Amino acid sequence: MLSDMILSSGRRRDPNSLSLPAIIFTAGLALMISGCTAKPSSSVPGEKLQINSISAPSPENIFRIPLMTNPPDLDPILVSDTTSSGVATKLFTSLFDYTPDLELEPCLAKEMPTISEDGRVYDIQLRDDVRFTNGRTVTAADMKYSIQRLASIRSKRTNLVEKIVGAKEAIAGASKSQEVSPEIPGIEVLGDHSLRITLIESSPPFINKLAMVNTAAVPREVIEEIGDKFSRNPVGSGPFTLTEWKEGISLKLTANQDYFEGAPKLAGIHYRVIPEPLAQLEEYKAGNFDILAATQGVYPKWKNSNRANEVRFWPSLAVQYYGFNLKKEGSPYAGYSDSARKLREAINLAVDRKFLGEVLLEGRSYPANGILPPGIFGHNSERPAFTQDVEKAKALLAEAGYPNGEGLPPVDLWFNTQGDNSKIAQAVQADLKKVGIEIGLKMLDWAAFIEATDAGEPPFFRLGWVASYPDAEYFLASLFHTKNQGSQGNVSFYSNPEVDKLIDDSYAETDPAKRVELLKQAESRIIADSPWLFLLFGQETVLLKPYVRNYNPTGMCDDVQGNYIRWHLVEIDAGNQG
Template identity: 35%
Template sequence: MQKNKKLFALLTIVVVAALAASLFAGCKAATQTETTTAEAAAAETTTAEAAEEKTAETVSGEPVAGGIMRMHLNEPVSLDPPNAYESEGIQVVRQIWDGLFTYDPETLEVVPELCEKYEISDDLLTYTFYIKKGVKFHSGKELTAQDFVYSWTRVVLKDTASYLAYHLSAIEGYDAAQDGSSTELTGVKALDDYTLQVTLQYPYADFVNTLGHVVFYPVNQESIEAAGDKAGEIPDGTGPFKFVSWTHDQSIELVRNDDYYGQKAYLDGVLYVIIPEQETAFLEFQAGNLEFTEIPVGQRAATEADPALKDGTIIHPILGLYYYGMNLQAEPFKDNLALREAIIYAIDRQNICDIINEGISSPATGFVPPGIPGFQENAMDFTYDPEMAKQKLEEAGYPNGEGLETLNLGFNTGSGHEKLAEAIQADLAEIGITMEIEGFEWGTMLEKAASGEIIFFRLGWLADYPTMDNFLYSLFYSKSSDNYSEYSNPIVDELLVAARSTVDEDERIAKYREVEKTILKEAAFAPIYFYGTSRVVKTYVKGFVFDNMENYDLATVWLEQ
């Protein structure tokens, strides 16, 4: 989203979510991972051997090498990890890079990747990460701990700060780097070539959980400086696929990294085909020109009934929230709680989920979706209640909508948001609110919402990692760049930091639940539904797992034909 992450590119506004990181020596706990024998053997496979393998189609169902996986994509904003702040760029970046950690596709637990092992100090403030040896950037330079120091410092420094910098806010020295009073991130140090130490400002219980996010990926300083302002277009990663080309608004091409330190990919490469319209991409899939795409809005039943498509459908809940944002620092939403409440009461979420989304999604009952530890049933009091909406509209000073100017909703085109916007347009009309809708290209939509040019907009947030903090801190902490609604409450800021610092999980969850209910009572924006995903993949594609955060690893994928 994810955020979207993750800002979520397939939606009007997607806020991608991001993560935070830290390290040090002194041990309270340690986690160890070793390179497996299979990985070591795979690391010795030559390009010639890989080429030979891809001609060996097996009859036993075992993976075979070869082929190009063609994936539908919307135009990304950037392929530079700290600037890939939306879902489209993030999914490409995840194929080009590895991070300290990744997420298990089934359990979503963190799994060490570039991290050999790590230790946590007794006071929970210092983390020490031991980096795998022999890992190389695609340009040939060996990865060292200093690359993490450079990368994370670059994310937060005032002059180079990433949109996602707030994910590193728990690290010591963050504030000074952000305001320009320091040119270093003092909490991040390379003790030697393969030992990274991170010191936090306060204990952050979920810290390691955040480290699978792309904002923490290591970049090569030499490549970044050589690329200049083109750094987002010529990535130099550490992962199983290497970047080849990006033809804007057409395609992005990747090729297998035969010098990869781990298990090499089976695929020869990946072709991301950039198509802005969901329906057009689906037609290309049906014509055999794509291996993976979205199922367009309204076509779930037909796809599941199609003998040629039904076995490739991927439909399940995901950790995400779809909502309508309102800029709380702009009229008419500013200081008008009753107006915001009227809008929320007026929306028929069940109708949207059942009719438009064909049961793929479920009505939002709060900000944090099911599947996140700490999810609370019916966290918000708002239900579909047109009469209450009319009452609130009158309290707001606009009886039957009189005196209220037309609300202009912005959304990103091509992903089915028009139909939903039209349904909500009709809901609001029933209580006297006139709403006009206007679609924009994805990047333009994000810019206009961030600048305040659009004050009523559709957003989506997909989990970067499965914690309540990723939804509440990212979307509502006053200094978070994913806080598009410009919500600001000093008490909530304090409660969020207090929750982050609470070691006991039950106590921490209780504090986050308190924060969620507080923000819901302020009607910070209009929750619409909890996401479900609806994708389709060719049945000859094997080893493809699309997890509940909409992540996937193409290194495990192989083509049966």
């Protein structure tokens, strides 16, 4: 899932020390920075900084969340970013879900599926007590319709269904027929609440896709009535329903009292769109938000204050990177020539990731050692992290045909407006200039940025990827397989037949050790091609009011959005205001 922010959270830890389940931590760090109103600190060693911050819950029992940008889409088949997913996961439910330990468990399904010995056939029994928020019961026919929609021409996630018998033909046919839910023979309705899914071949990670918001149940009659407007008027079977959306201003969610896992303890969730982190902080301190992403300047100050108990952080199953568009005409970094590869390698060696993570991000991130973060099945803990080597970067620049950067055409680094992205971009720009590489900076709103990267417009761009399930295949296939170029995830437009084959072979491999070895080989081959400036791993950090209960994130949660939190259990304890 695309992440809209450079890791805005977490303190630096050894990559091998992160573990799941994700546990919320609190700790202290003394450092004074600007950005918060506070009483003057005492010179007495160890005395805490006093921060004036109101701890007052909403009298209407509403959980209040700031957003930096408007969610681009809320239709499950269009959700491809964490901002959209954070809202959508509160409105929709899928066949399966994850426990806090990131173990799969039934959701709309009554129990875990019965899987054939050859791993191809999944028989799934649905609960019979689930209703859409329009009052109608969710059936197996709804699940067939909903999953088939992923094969339509509008879908941004056709790769999620391609392993199902007949899906590839449905995807190809939909590009001509414009069908909203093209028929996939491998999805069969065996009864009102009985579904069978048959795969072309065994695919161990397939079941994880049935826990993603993209495969959530949607009511056919609503989509047939309002069509593409469903993205702005969603109807699902989740714990909340969207009752108001003022574009670019706010969204209001109301509790679904008939939610099948129990009525939410909150009356609702309200989002307000405020692009400026400092403005969000002032609203949080004024008691108008219950949670806040800890961007630069917030974390160290609050950690050494009277409000240290509001700081929460957890390991993040995410990678942050700057991607090269390998198909961008006119870019010296595009393609697979020896010169282009050396230029990309030079950029990787020119950047001081340690400074980014430890200084600029105040210890909330650390240098990546590849694509797969710690906690992901397939992470290589033995590979060293990327380090800065200015002299080697200059040597590679000369070998590429551009000594001291002479004659190297400048390109723009595109990034979105959220969080610390601008500060990171400026630091990278300065590092590259030291070795003779000139880049410009181009900042866009999140929705416009996604549209541009999907279309292959930027030659060089900032992005992140957060796990929607904790497996290497989700990262490597989505981001690097040739078939997923463009809106499916591979916005570097990377293509390597050897990598494609390794990933494809991993689908059929049922031995976990052999499967992970294939994926590790694929990752190593990708790294050798340097399609990215590999940046950072880290943790998520937020400020959370002390009266909030049962906000229990996993490594797949993207800061304040809480994509995989059990929101029907989150509650406000008005008697505990810190």
